[in-house]
Amino acid sequence: MSSDTDELDITREVGFKRVKEWSYGGFFAVCALVTVLTTIAIFGTLLSDSISFFSEVAVLEFLTGLEWSPNPRGAGFSWGVVPLVYGTLVVTVTSAFVAIPIGTLTAIYLSEYASSRVRSILKPLLEVLAGIPTVVYGYFALVYVTPLLQATLFPEMNIFNLLSASLMVGIMIIPMVSSISEDAMSAVPDDLRNAGYGLGATKFEVSTGIVVPASISGIASSYILAISRAVGETMIVVIAAGSQPRLPEVREAAFGIPFVHPADVLLDSGATMTVAMVNIAGGDLVGGTISYDAMFAIGLTLFFITLVMNVVSDLIAERYREAY
Incomplete structure (x- = not known):
């Protein structure tokens, strides 16, 4: 019998x-890395053309102006966002008031509450809603939702309105x-649930x-992500809400207190x-003009809004995350 014992080599590396x-x-x-570089490229593109825009338009004028007219007819340009x-x-x-409770x-x-069978049917059906093209939602709002609201609750409603668009978003x-x-x-x-049931x-x-x-961290994150999606929605509001930028009329109530009527x-x-x-983008403007560069200034503003909302979502999730 050999005195040398054969030992199993558990540290050897298999090339x-x-x-x-x-x-x-x-x-x-x-x-x-691709995702990071894509984000950086989008930000760089928005920033480069926005710099050209802000070299001609003051940032303060852009952020505080009350009129927007990038392609005026007979009047001057207005760059208030x-x-x-x-x-x-x-x-x-408005869309958050619809989506968050429901x-x-x-x-x-x-x-x-739902059984496994019911959950296996309802959850895929719900997720189908996310796969419907947004242009379908927009035409549904214009053709069905708006006429229904006009015939029942709001006869004075405009054909293009923010309410129908918000409901569909x-x-x-x-x-x-x-x-x-x-x-x-x-x-x-389930231990937490059983503890509750055990206490009556x-x-x-x-x-x-x-x-x-x-589960509040996940729920709050879903709210922020859904709102971020609503902020960036395009086709529904293009079709159902119109394309004329405006601010509501400020009225005066008793004692001269200003207010804005919800109908407005x-x-x-x-x-x-x-x-x-x-x-x-769909107009006759060409690259290099200030009106064309204004598109990138708006995009940069929207980029920062969604970025802030996603950062807030991450902070909320990190602050209230429970480890089980």
Whole structure:
């Protein structure tokens, strides 16, 4: 019997496997780099042409101006982005009032109340909404939603209005809220639910008092991402909301207190930042003109708005994330 014992070499390196692992890591790194470089390229393109625009138009005039007219007929140019931001905010806030409650309640139902069979049917059907082309939503709002509202609730509603566009944007982003929120709720351990039931809580109390607070980081992130999607929506508002930038009339109530009537906000036409960009890109303007460069200034403004919202989403998710 030999005195030398054969020991299993568990540290030896297999060259082929290591090369394969390195290739996987390199491929994933390249994919990540492509996304970063794409973002940098978009930002660089927007910034370069925006610099040309801001060399002729003051930044303060752009950010505080109350009129937008990049291709006037008989009048001077106006470069105030406030009417475009106003239209964007109206559509975003109104659509959030539609999507957030419906999406959250749908997520609670799918996570806590629906059976596995019902969930396997309803969740794919909901996600189909996210795959419908937005131009279909826009024409649906123009052809069906607006005439229905005119015939029932708002006879004075304009054909092109922000309310119909906002409703359809809200319906479009419901799947984003419900799907991400439901995933966050489903990730909550059953031990927390069972602890609630053991203390005598009902299913509703467990759902609203335990599951929702425990998954608040994912739910809040879904809200921010859905709102960011609404901010950048184009075709629905192009078709249903019109293309005329405007600000609502400021009225005076008793004692001279100014106010804005909701009908002036929602029942009339308006334009968002994306609509203004589409109008410029689809017009007769040529590259190198100030009106053409204005499109990139709007795009840069929209880029920063969505960037801030996504950063806020990450901060909220990091602040309230629960580790199980």
